[in-house]
Amino acid sequence: MTRIIAKLDVKPPQVVKPVHFEGLRKIGLPNDVALKYYAQGADEIFYIDIVASLYRREILYKEIEAACQDIFVPFAVGGGVRQLDDFSKLFHSGADKVVINSYALQDDPTIIDAAAARFGSQSVVVNIEAKKWSNWWECYSDCGRIQSKKSVLEWVKEVEERGAGEIILQSVDTDGRRRGFDLELISEVNQMVNIPVVAASGAGKPEDVLSVIKEANPSGVAISSLLHYDITTVLDLKKYLQDNGVEVAL
Amino acid sequence: MSYDVGVVNYGMAGNTHSVIKALEKAGAKVKLLNDPESFSTVPRIILPGVGSYKEGMEELHDDGFIEAIRNYDGLVLGICVGMQVLSYLGYEHGLTKGLNLISGEVKKIECSGKVPHMGFNRLEMIGESPLLEGIENELFYFMHSYELINYTDILALTEYANHKFVSAVSTGNYMGVQFHPEKSREAGIQLFKNFIKMEKVG
Numbered sequence: 185m186t187r188i189i190a191k192l193d194v195k196p197p198q199v200v201k202p203v204h205f206e207g208l209r210k211i212g213l214p215n216d217v218a219l220k221y222y223a224q225g226a227d228e229i230f231y232i233d234i235v236a237s238l239y240r241r242e243i244l245y246k247e248i249e250a251a252c253q254d255i256f257v258p259f260a261v262g263g264g265v266r267q268l269d270d271f272s273k274l275f276h277s278g279a280d281k282v283v284i285n286s287y288a289l290q291d292d293p294t295i296i297d298a299a300a301a302r303f304g305s306q307s308v309v310v311n312i313e314a315k316k317w318s319n320w321w322e323c324y325s326d327c328g329r330i331q332s333k334k335s336v337l338e339w340v341k342e343v344e345e346r347g348a349g350e351i352i353l354q355s356v357d358t359d360g361r362r363r364g365f366d367l368e369l370i371s372e373v374n375q376m377v378n379i380p381v382v383a384a385s386g387a388g389k390p391e392d393v394l395s396v397i398k399e400a401n402p403s404g405v406a407i408s409s410l411l412h413y414d415i416t417t418v419l420d421l422k423k424y425l426q427d428n429g430v431e432v433a434l
Numbered sequence: 435m436s437y438d439v440g441v442v443n444y445g446m447a448g449n450t451h452s453v454i455k456a457l458e459k460a461g462a463k464v465k466l467l468n469d470p471e472s473f474s475t476v477p478r479i480i481l482p483g484v485g486s487y488k489e490g491m492e493e494l495h496d497d498g499f500i501e502a503i504r505n506y507d508g509l510v511l512g513i514c515v516g517m518q519v520l521s522y523l524g525y526e527h528g529l530t531k532g533l534n535l536i537s538g539e540v541k542k543i544e545c546s547g548k549v550p551h552m553g554f555n556r557l558e559m560i561g562e563s564p565l566l567e568g569i570e571n572e573l574f575y576f577m578h579s580y581e582l583i584n585y586t587d588i589l590a591l592t593e594y595a596n597h598k599f600v601s602a603v604s605t606g607n608y609m610g611v612q613f614h615p616e617k618s619r620e621a622g623i624q625l626f627k628n629f630i631k632m633e634k635v636g
Contacts, residue, residue: 185553185554185555187552187553187554227553227554227575249451252452253455254455254459256455256456256459256616256617256618256619256620256622256623257575257617257618257619258575258577258614258617259452275449275450275451275484276450276451277451278449278451278452278455279449280449280452280484280577280614280617281577300486301486301488301489301527302485302486302489303484303485303486303489304484304485304486304489304515304526304578304579305550305579306484306550306552306577306578306579307484307485307577349550349552349577349579350550350552378548378549379548379549379550380548380550380552381548403548403552403553404552404553433553433554433573
C-alpha cells in the first residue's frame with residue numbers, strides 16, 4: 185500500500201508553507217493542522233521544524249508534544265536533531281520516528297549508525313534536499329540554503345549502509361512550485377536503495393501524485409500544498425488513487 | 435486508585451508516550467512502571483517497542499526489569515520490539531538472548547520488497563483471541579525490519595511483498611503484536627479496549 189503522508193513544515197508556532205524554499209505562508213497551528221489531515225485519513229504526519237537547524241537553536245519539545253495530541257498514526261519529527269539524546273527526548277515527546285538531515289550531512293554521518301543501533305533502523309528517517317545540476321543532484325540542507333558538494337545518489341547509498349530506515353526525498357527545485365515531482369530523481373533514488381523512499385516536493389494536483397507513484401513507485405508520497413490550499417483532501421486523493429489502480433489504506 | 439494496565443518504562447527505548455496516550459484514549463487507567471516493585475500494582479502490563487532487540491534487552495536488564503517481567507503474574511502484551519524480546523533469541527546487531535516467554539527467534543525480514551516494512555497492512559487470522567475481537571479485518575500500522583519466527587503460538591499472519599510473517603502471537607498470559615496499535619487509528623484503540631477487558635488465565 186502506498187502511504188499518503190501529510191508533511192507539516194513548521195516555523196514555531198505556525199505551520200508554514202515555504203514557496204520554493206523562500207517565502208513563507210502561515211497555514212495554522214500544528215495540532216489543528218495535524219488533526220485535520222489525520223481526520224481526512226493521512227497515513228502518517230511528518231513534522232519538520234524548518235528553522236531549528238538554521239538558527240542552531242534547541243528543539244522545541246513542548247511544541248512537539250502539543251502538536252501530536254490525539255494523532256493515532258505515526259508522527260515523524262525532524263529539524264535541529266544533532267545528538268542521540270535528541271532522538272530519545274523526541275520519542276518521549278510523542279515522536280514515533282525521527283528525521284535527520286543537516287547534522288548527518290554537514291557534520292557527522294555516524295549519528296545515523298548510532299541512532300539505528302540504539303533505536304532500530306525503522307525509526308531513523310533521513311531527509312534529503314536534492315538540487316539538480318546539469319548531470320547530477322547535490323544534497324542541500326537547511327531548506328535549500330546550504331550546499332554540501334555531496335552527490336544525492338552517493339549519499340542515499342551511504343545512509344542506507346549506515347542503517348537509515350527510510351528516506352524522505354525533497355527537491356529544492358520543485359518544492360512549493362506545485363508543478364509536479366522530479367520524477368527522474370525519485371525513480372533513480374528508489375532504484376538505488378532497498379529502504380523505503382518517500383517522494384516529496386511538487387504535488388500541485390492529484391494527477392501529480394498518481395504519476396509519481398506510477399513512474400517512480402515510491403513507498404509513500406508526502407504532500408503539503410495540495411492539502412494546505414484545499415486543492416484536495418487526503419480521503420479524496422486516496423479514492424482517486426484507488427480508482428486508478430493504486431493500493432492505498434482506505 | 436486501581437489501574438487497568440502498566441506500561442514498562444525502560445530507558446531510552448520505547449515510544450512510551452504514544453502508547454500511554456492511546457491507552458488513555460481507550461479509557462484505561464494507566465500506570466507508568468518505573469521500577470520492578472511497581473509491577474504488583476497492575477493486572478496487565480504492556481512492553482512497548484521502538485528500538486532494537488539488543489538495546490531493548492540491555493535497557494530492560496539495566497533497569498532491573500528482566501526478572502520482574504519473567505515473574506509477573508498477570509497479562510503481558512508486547513508491541514513490536516516489545517513482542518520480539520518475549521522470544522528466545524534475537525539476531526539484531528549480534529545475538530541477544532530474550533525473555534524466553536514465547537517460543538521462537540527474531541530474524542531480519544528477507545523478501546523482495548523494501549525493508550523496513552513500513553505502513554498499514556492487514557491481518558490473516560490463524561488463531562482466536564479476545565485481543566483482536568471485532569478488528570480482524572482492520573488495518574494496522576507496521577514499522578519493522580525484523581520478524582518473529584514462531585510456529586506454535588500464531589494468532590495472525592500478515593503478507594508483505596509476497597512474504598508472510600507472524601504479526602500477532604498469543605500463548606497463555608503472553609501475547610504480542612508486531613504492529614503498533616497506538617498508531618493504528620480506531621482499530622488500535624479498540625485493541626487496547628479489548629486488552630484491558632481481558633483476564634489472566636490459570
